[in-house]
Amino acid sequence: MAEAQARVPGPIRVWDLPVRLFHWLIVGLFAFSWWSGENHDMDWHRWSGYAVLALLVFRLYWGFAGTSTARFAAFVRGPGAALTYARSLAQRPYVAKVGHNPIGGWSVMLMLAALVVQVAAGLFAVDVDGIESGPLSDYVSFETGRAAAKLHHLVFNIALAVVAVHIAAIMVYRFWLKTDLITPMITGKRQSASLPPDAAAAAVGLGLSWRALVGVAAAAAVAYAISVGFRF
Amino acid sequence: MTAKRSFTILPFAVLALTAATLADAAAPPSVTATIAARQANFKKMGKAMKILSDQLKSSAPSQPAMYGAAQVIASNARRQGRMFPLGTGPGSGVETEALPAIWTDKADFDAKMRQLVNESTKLVAVTKAGNAAAIGAQLKATGGTCGACHRKYRAEDE
Numbered sequence: 001m002a003e004a005q006a007r008v009p010g011p012i013r014v015w016d017l018p019v020r021l022f023h024w025l026i027v028g029l030f031a032f033s034w035w036s037g038e039n040h041d042m043d044w045h046r047w048s049g050y051a052v053l054a055l056l057v058f059r060l061y062w063g064f065a066g067t068s069t070a071r072f073a074a075f076v077r078g079p080g081a082a083l084t085y086a087r088s089l090a091q092r093p094y095v096a097k098v099g100h101n102p103i104g105g106w107s108v109m110l111m112l113a114a115l116v117v118q119v120a121a122g123l124f125a126v127d128v129d130g131i132e133s134g135p136l137s138d139y140v141s142f143e144t145g146r147a148a149a150k151l152h153h154l155v156f157n158i159a160l161a162v163v164a165v166h167i168a169a170i171m172v173y174r175f176w177l178k179t180d181l182i183t184p185m186i187t188g189k190r191q192s193a194s195l196p197p198d199a200a201a202a203a204v205g206l207g208l209s210w211r212a213l214v215g216v217a218a219a220a221a222v223a224y225a226i227s228v229g230f231r232f
Numbered sequence: 233m234t235a236k237r238s239f240t241i242l243p244f245a246v247l248a249l250t251a252a253t254l255a256d257a258a259a260p261p262s263v264t265a266t267i268a269a270r271q272a273n274f275k276k277m278g279k280a281m282k283i284l285s286d287q288l289k290s291s292a293p294s295q296p297a298m299y300g301a302a303q304v305i306a307s308n309a310r311r312q313g314r315m316f317p318l319g320t321g322p323g324s325g326v327e328t329e330a331l332p333a334i335w336t337d338k339a340d341f342d343a344k345m346r347q348l349v350n351e352s353t354k355l356v357a358v359t360k361a362g363n364a365a366a367i368g369a370q371l372k373a374t375g376g377t378c379g380a381c382h383r384k385y386r387a388e389d390e
Binding site: 126128132133137142231 | 277278279280281282283285286289290291375379383
């Protein structure tokens, strides 16, 4: 099957459906959280945060249970691999990877970490008036809640910076390395002509297995439990 | 001769300098105290608001805790209206998030303060009765008057 694909030039699936859905839902919810926060629309801001929380739980699970390009083990690499990869960027034509490259992998982990801290801080945050608060804020003092809110502001700015670097990197690949990263993240597929000859063997499935169902159920359950502050 | 003259001038120079420094660095003690007192009052109200919202998150909210918190909010609300005399804004040299609009639009500011007093008085009444749904609704109404005033008259807190 893989050998047959290798001989046929054409598109190869490099991202499964859950990875792509996660990515674009996070894009939308990140923007919506920003907008609702700026407009003091805190009911919507909380709902958006719970959705981000569920997505993060799913993605962390999918990093162990997903298809090969979704797994942390496949793309979290050491500094040596990142350095070797950085040197390979000078070669022309640039040959794309199936999955995250060793530097992109770190960028993914950095964005995930920023979002995890951001959501965690929001859960405990209290506004200066004591009116609006996260669902776990009653487990902490007013002062701790204020500290969480300040962290929530700080990490948002860090997250914005990381997103800016992410978008800048996509532009560099697009215009300098002539590699389109956006289309594969939408369709899941990349033309095998722009990939190494043995890429077809690394192609991934759609990812819609029972494992995905388990992940969705677990993510929904965890997000629900936290959103009600573990009061059932 | 020259040396003697400078000695006679020196005390006056020092006095003038000291006066100028004092005027620059420290607002009159009453201004500092007023700003500190109103900030402390607001903080008490914020903590009391959190007690109310914490209790409402619980499946068995404590009526005495909510009643006590509502009384803190209402009594401080009645005090706060008098805590913004002219000269206690950002121009006083004391750090404050109070915006100049408080004094340029005083009638509206005072009206908003009266709304806070009204809503927080109702909050005391509903917490005395103890119906959680009614308390939640009145907490929202009270918080609404806080927010309406803060958006217009307080510097954005980051």
